[in-house]
Amino acid sequence: MVLHAFFPTYGGGHVKSVIPVIKRLNECGHNVEILGLTNSVVELSKAKLNYTNLSNYAYLFSKQEQDIIIELGQLALIGSAGMLVDTESVWYHGIGLYELCKSVGEKDAFTAYRNQGRKAFLPKGFALKVLRSIKPDFVFVTCGQRLELAFAYAANELAIPVFRLIDLVGYPAKVDYKATMLVGNEYTKKILLEALQLRNEIIVTGNPNFEHSSKVTTFSSDICVTYFSQPGLKDRNSVLAAFGLLLNKQAKLKFTYKPHPSENLDDIDEINSLIEINKDQDANELIAKSDLVITHFSSVGFQAINQNKKLLIINFESKIFPIDFVSMGCAKVASSVNELISLLVNFTDEKKVCFDAQISNYPRFQQPSSATEKVVDTIFESFKGI
Template identity: 30%
Template sequence: MKSKKVLFVAYGAAHIRSVLPIAKYLDENKNWNINPVVLALTTGYRESLASGVETIGYKDLGVMTIEELDAGKRLVEKGNFGYSVSEEESIAYLGKNYYDLVKQYGKVDAASMYRQRGRSCFFPINTALIALEELMVDMVISTNAPRSEKAFLDAARRLGIPSIVIWSSLAKHEIEWVGKESFTDYVCVDSKYSYNKMLEAGRPKEEIRITGNPQFEQLLKPRRKNEIEKLRKRKGWGPNDRVLLFAQQNEPDEHPFTGKAGDPQLPRRLNKMLIDSMKRCAESVKLCIRYHPNQEIIVEDEIEGLSFSDQHEDLSDLLYSVDGVFTCSSSVGYQAILLGKPVVQGMFSMFSSDVDFKMIGNSMTINAENELDHMWYCIANDCLPKPLRNESITESPVRSIVELIAVNFQ
């Protein structure tokens, strides 16, 4: 029997990590007779390529037209490509997305939209429709990201191709379309909380599956005590030190959904606030800062009690080794909740109100800088509120979603 082709679409960080474990499992277990292909964007491309799974980018989605090529080169010349993406891929991504915008709205409106919103206005539906037919895809699986991911899921729906979207509890602004009845065949969620949110949005219960999120499968496998001790020793943390992990993230000029003004200097200010507050704490406390994969590293002076975690260090191992997590809205906070680690949410970012960690996991909320000293006291004395463990997650999110895929091909 001819194998089925499943296209996974995702950009970097949590999105690629939500789909890549499924693709890798299918690639390594040929008995399912399913051929996975990953359309990986931005930092997700290198991560997918390193996994050994067949990986493509926008540069592989057919020959570019003259109009697409011109648009891509023009936008790249203006500095619109990241350090982690090749120039060839940047030209293809920007060119195809921008010219798709032109086809949808015309040259004048497309230029105005891009000038005002940048890449957040992209929705490459025409590109996706052509790509799915040329690639002869049998199913599309993606996440709740609103550009390429949403476009490929929408294109699959229009073409009658089965599809699955993996939705995170944190994706507040995407509920409107992820929760729409029959937008995809199924929506896979990670908790009863998410399940209820989908029901409220209008998804029939037959379309909702509590599978857990594949990116957390390795996270939930317990670590041996000596492994945790080894990591703590390597970081310079003593057995009696209480360690807070700060999950950093970017703050753009404007919120991509609400238009609310942001403060690009916030990451730098938050570092200073947390470091200054830690210094005032007389207890044995430490601060470990981990930057987002797409974030520029902020170099800080060498300070006693301050350490950093780079992207080469396994985040799951790190979470097992710390005593709590501070974040404004990073999904790292959600991962900490799954492990039963206390979370402190700072309401300093324009993104903070997008995620209610208190509702999701009983977190402490910090509304002002003068509350940080109390936070450090609670960390030092082990009196931060403990999260409620998520009992809804299946034993293997990857296996659960693979079985859901297979049902569609029977």
């Protein structure tokens, strides 16, 4: 049986998690349709995978509806500092606002957008149009946000099977639609079982994006620290400033900064020239070369855990993160710039032993091998006998 799969994809680690799955399905002769959303198209292009844009589905709307969608999208993006206003951004915002206007009226729709941004969008009507048009055998989602969530709801309504790859699970875990849940480890499965009360089948497959066979061999005496920042948090400039101060005092420290693909780099304060800014290298490769990985709540934390790398969490604003590597016992936390500097000095002086207690907890959260094969086998198993 040749399967027709549909993957709506968001950027960052989300699309990287599904690219190996898509490639394997292609190799097996199945038809895969990919919708590239936000910056997922960058990774899809690197992987030489064909994808469709939102504007490719314009045929699902009348000419009048298309004009309204474009106008709403342009209105939504007025004054969007640092955001690339291209055709797909216009369509993304336009479709979201168009459906919101139909649901609550134009005034309330724009109020919701001003208050919540893109989080206000849930264009299930559009998702229904797409799925009725392309008629996939299954829908595969990851982060479950906005348009991805809309496709999951729409697939349920049309009785199309949904597979959901979970890359981050925090409290409370919420998946309020029917799907086969693919998770990274037994810890995640336990959380979901408690939260979902057996509503969905949950299978431990691992996450293809967290797999990495390191071929890095280094004989450097430097201590390599890599910082993975995230959009929407105010701590970044303070972290980079702290790195700059330490570089003047700690000759052995080497800092690499990996910005998130969605981040605006225009508002970075002056940065020490010795800090390497690495936008393009794969996260797993950077982690492999690192002695210490620093982030906030990114799935990068699980990538570090799976490579047995020491992990430090930045939380200067005392936020409740959706995944708490500190309470899991897998990371130390820096709650202030002074604490960050102190931890990094200790990390250097104590020859990295100060994180050993956290490393000892890693096996509980590490994933099985051959994640891509396990994900694909789970999909095939669900269609066996059909």
